[in-house]
Amino acid sequence: MVNRSGTYGLTKWLALLLLLGTAAQAETIRIATFNAALSRDYAGHLIRDVEQRDDQVLHIAALLREIAPDIILITELDRDPEGRALRGFIDLLAQDGLAYGYSFAGAVNTGQMTGLDLDGDGRFSGPNDAQGWGRWPGHYGMALLSRYPLGPTRTFQLGLWADATDTRIPVTEPAQVRAIQRLSSKSHWDVSVALPNGQALHVLAAHPTPPVFDGPEDRNGRRNADEIVWFLRYLNGEAIADDNGTVAALTDGPVVVLGDLNADPFDGEALRAPMLTLLAHPRLQDPEPTSTGAIIAGIGGANDTHRGPVAQDTADWRDDPGPGNLRVDYVLPDATLTVTDSGVFWPAPGDRLSEEATASDHRIVWVDVELP
Numbered sequence: 091m092v093n094r095s096g097t098y099g100l101t102k103w104l105a106l107l108l109l110l111g112t113a114a115q116a117e118t119i120r121i122a123t124f125n126a127a128l129s130r131d132y133a134g135h136l137i138r139d140v141e142q143r144d145d146q147v148l149h150i151a152a153l154l155r156e157i158a159p160d161i162i163l164i165t166e167l168d169r170d171p172e173g174r175a176l177r178g179f180i181d182l183l184a185q186d187g188l189a190y191g192y193s194f195a196g197a198v199n200t201g202q203m204t205g206l207d208l209d210g211d212g213r214f215s216g217p218n219d220a221q222g223w224g225r226w227p228g229h230y231g232m233a234l235l236s237r238y239p240l241g242p243t244r245t246f247q248l249g250l251w252a253d254a255t256d257t258r259i260p261v262t263e264p265a266q267v268r269a270i271q272r273l274s275s276k277s278h279w280d281v282s283v284a285l286p287n288g289q290a291l292h293v294l295a296a297h298p299t300p301p302v303f304d305g306p307e308d309r310n311g312r313r314n315a316d317e318i319v320w321f322l323r324y325l326n327g328e329a330i331a332d333d334n335g336t337v338a339a340l341t342d343g344p345v346v347v348l349g350d351l352n353a354d355p356f357d358g359e360a361l362r363a364p365m366l367t368l369l370a371h372p373r374l375q376d377p378e379p380t381s382t383g384a385i386i387a388g389i390g391g392a393n394d395t396h397r398g399p400v401a402q403d404t405a406d407w408r409d410d411p412g413p414g415n416l417r418v419d420y421v422l423p424d425a426t427l428t429v430t431d432s433g434v435f436w437p438a439p440g441d442r443l444s445e446e447a448t449a450s451d452h453r454i455v456w457v458d459v460e461l462p
Contacts, residue, residue, distance in 0.1 A: 116287075116460045116461050116462065117286055117287065117460070117461045118430055118458050118459065118460050118461070119160040119161065119285070119286075119458070119459060119461060120157070120158065120159045120160050120161075120456055120457070120458050121159060121160065121161045121162070121346055121348070121421055121423065121456065121457050121458075121459065122157060122159035122161070122162040122163075122421060122454055122455060122456040122457070123162065123163045123164075123165070123348045123349055123350065123419050123420065123421055123454075123455050124153075124154070124162060124163070124164055124165070124419070124450070124452065124453075124454045124455070125164075125165045125166050125297075125350040125405075125419060125450060125451075125452035126150045126164050126165070126166055126167055126449075126450050126452075127146075127150075127166050127449065127450035127451060127452070128146075128147065128150060128164070128166060128167045128168065128175075128179075129166045129167070129168050129229060129230050129231075130168055131225055132225070132226070133168075133170065133226040133227075133228070133229075134170065135168075136167075136168040136170070136175040137170055137174045137175045137178065140174075140175050140178040140179050140182065141174075141178055143182070145449075146449045147179070147182070148182075149445075149446035149447075149449035150446075150449050150450065151179070151182050151183055152443060152446050153435065153443060153446055153447060153449070153454060154183060154188060154454070155183065155186055155187070155188045156435065156443055157435055157454050157456050158188055159235075159454075159456055160236070160237045160238065161234070161235070161236045161237070161238070161283060161291075161293065161346075162234070162235050162236075163232060163233075163234050163293070163295045163348040163349055164232060164233050164234075164235065165230075165232045165276075165297040165349060165350045166230050166231075166232070166297075166350075166450075167179070167195075167231055167232060167233050168228055168229060168230070168231055169195050169197070169198060169228035169231030169232075169233070170228055171228070173195060176193060176195050176233050180193060180235065189237070190235040190236060190237060191236075191237065191239075192235070192236040192237070192238065192239055192240045193233055193234060193235050193236065193240075194233065194234045194240055194243060194279070194281055195231060195232070195233035195234070196243070196245045196247065196277055196279060197227075197228075197245075197247055197277065198222065198224075198228065198230070198231045198232065198247065198274075198276040198277050199220070199221035199222035199224075199247055199272050199274055199275060199276055199277065200220060200221070200222035200223060200224030200227075200228070200229045200230045200231070200275065200276055201217070201220050201222070201224030201225055201226045201227040201228060201229040201230075202220055202221040202222070202224075202227050203215055203219055203220050203221075204219055204220065204221055204267075204270055204271070205219075205270075206219060206266065206267060206270070207219060208267065217229075221271070221272045221275075222272075222274070222275035222276055222299065223275065223299065223303075230276065230297070231276070232276060232277075232295065232297050232349075234279070234281055234293060234295060234348075236283055238283050238284055238285060238286065239283070239284040240281060240282065240283060240284070241282035241283070241284055241290055242282045243279065243280065243281045243282065244279070244280040244332040244333075244334075244336070244338075245277055245278070245279055245280075245332060245333045246273075246274060246277065246278040246279070246280075246320070246330060246331075246332055246333065247272065247274055247276075247277035247278070247333055248272060248333050249272060249273050249274070249330070249331060250268075250269075250270075250271065250272060250273065251268075251271045251272060251273040251313065251316065252268040252269075252271070253273075254273050254316050254319070254320070254323075255319075255323055255328065256319075257316055258312035258313075258315055258316050259271070259312065259313075259316070260307045260308075260309055260312060262307060263309075273313070273316060273317060273320065274296065274298075274317060274320075275297070275298060275299035275313065275317065276296065276297045276298075277296065278294070278295070278296045278317070278320050278321075278324075279293070279294070279295045279296070280292055280293070280294055280324070280332075280340065281293045281295065282343075285461060286461065287461040287462065289343060289344060289461070289462075290343045291343065291344050291345070291346060292340065292341070292343055292344070292345040292346070293345075293346055293348055294321060294324065294325075294345055294346070294347045294348070295347075295348045295349050296317060296320070296321070296349045296351070297349050297350050297351075297352075298313070298314045298317035298318060298349075298350075298351055298352050298353070299313050299314050299317065299352065300314065300352045301314040301315070301352060301353065301358070301359045301360040301361070302359050302413075311359060311360060311361055312361070314351075314352055314353060314360055314361070315353075315360070315361040315363075315364045316364075317351075318351055318353060318364040318365055318368060319364050321347055321368055322364070322367060322368060322371065324339075324340050325340065325345070325371055325373045325374070327339045327340065344423075344424035344426060344427055345373065345374070345423075345424050346421065346422065346423045346424060347368070347374060347420060347421075347422040348420070348421055348422075349419070349420065350418055350419045350452060351365065351418060351419070351420055352418050353365040353418060354398060354416040354417045354418055355369060355398065355417070356396065356397045356398030356417075357396040357397060357398050357413070357414070357416055358413050358416045358418075359413070368422070369422070372425060373424065373425060374422045374423065374424065374425055375422065375423055375424070375425045375427075375429065376422055377421070377423070377429045377432035377457050378399075378402055378432075379402065379421070379432035379433045379434050379455055379456070379457065380399070380401035380402055380433065380434060381401065381433060381434035381435065381436035381453065382401075382436070382438050383434075383436030383437050383438045383441075383444075383447075383453070384400060384401050384402070384403040384404075384415065384434060384436045384453075385400055385401050386438050386439065387403070387406055387415055387436070388400035388403055388414070388415050390409050390410070391408075391409030391410035391411070391412065391414055392408075392409055392410065392411065392412035392413055392414030393409055393414040393415055395414075396414055396415075396416075398416075398417060399417075400415070402417045402434070403415040403416055403417050403434075403436075404416070404417050404418055404419040404434055404436075404452060404453050404455055405417075405418050405419065405451055405452050405453070406436075406448075406451050406452075406453070407451060418452075419452055419453070419455045420455065421455050421456065421457040423457055423459050426462075427459040427460070427461075427462075428459060428460040428462075429457055429458065429459055429460075430458045430459065430460050431457075431458040432455075432456065432457040432458065433455075433456055434453050434454070434455050434456075435447070435453055435454040435455075435456065436453040
């Protein structure tokens with residue numbers, strides 16, 4: 091049994107101990123995802139903010155200590171070439187006992203310039219001209235933190251959008267763009283985690299582009315959909331070329347899909363079918379984590395027209411004129427794993443850490459699974 095730091099995590103742990111008594115039980119691990127909003131407009135500024143203990147950085151660290159995941163994907167965590175921001179943040183977490191001995195933060199497409207004027211503004215170096223929207227290479231990066239050793243990792247940053255199976259790339263896309271535009275706005279990862287029971291857990295991670303900020307061609311909506319469909323292709327056994335040139339299918343073992351997928355299955359502007367299909371995939375299960383805070387926050391403005399379960403919302407976005415709060419962050423474990431608990435850490439106003447929770451416009455989504 092993992093002893094978790096933080097009042098919230100400790101309470102869950104003690105309650106489980108009381109329930110189980112003294113009998114030997116299988117180990118439970120906590121898996122989470124969090125869009126931490128730790129991105130800055132200029133390269134190197136997150137390094138400065140982490141090292142100077144910026145208030146937002148401290149608030150994000152407090153939230154993570156409270157939930158104390160064993161494995162977590164953090165999105166919107168700027169990536170610098172030397173890994174100083176990530177290393178400093180891991181050190182900050184460890185100061186109060188949340189130690190991550192293993193991490194992975196591969197390269198991302200955000201801020202990687204294409205050399206083309208993708209948005210037609212006469213410039214070739216704006217954030218819209220990058221492979222993924224970003225002001226500099228590594229902007230809006232992501233990192234996987236783990237208490238358990240990381241094994242073989244496959245990354246799928248370089249695959250072309252036009253080469254994706256049944257691609258939705260607009261037919262109006264110029265040939266020179268189709269020849270260089272990558273599918274992943276950041277990257278797609280398959281990271282193997284060595285679990286205490288001897289199994290290897292495949293963490294499938296991504297942070298697709300938001301399906302907004304475009305025109306009637308719905309370019310971003312189409313790309314978001316195809317980035318989500320990548321998971322379906324991989325889960326269905328399609329052999330996909332990784333960044334090392336290896337063409338292979340997903341290997342055996344349990345999986346978990348993690349990330350801010352920027353798609354709500356019922357509301358918002360994302361295409362519905364890919365997200366609904368992923369949630370219903372026979373290889374996965376959807377624990378449908380909830381929070382009381384989301385219910386309280388989901389009143390007024392665009393929220394009043396939403397069809398989806400308000401308690402499952404994970405992002406606190408503008409209510410008027412919209413899009414309102416949405417469910418966009420997901421932890422989807424393998425269908426063979428036993429889920430013992432789940433939640434969205436969204437404190438109600440006045441509750442402990444309610445102020446710290448506003449350090450990001452997303453909330454931590456976590457799922458506890460029992461190892462066989």
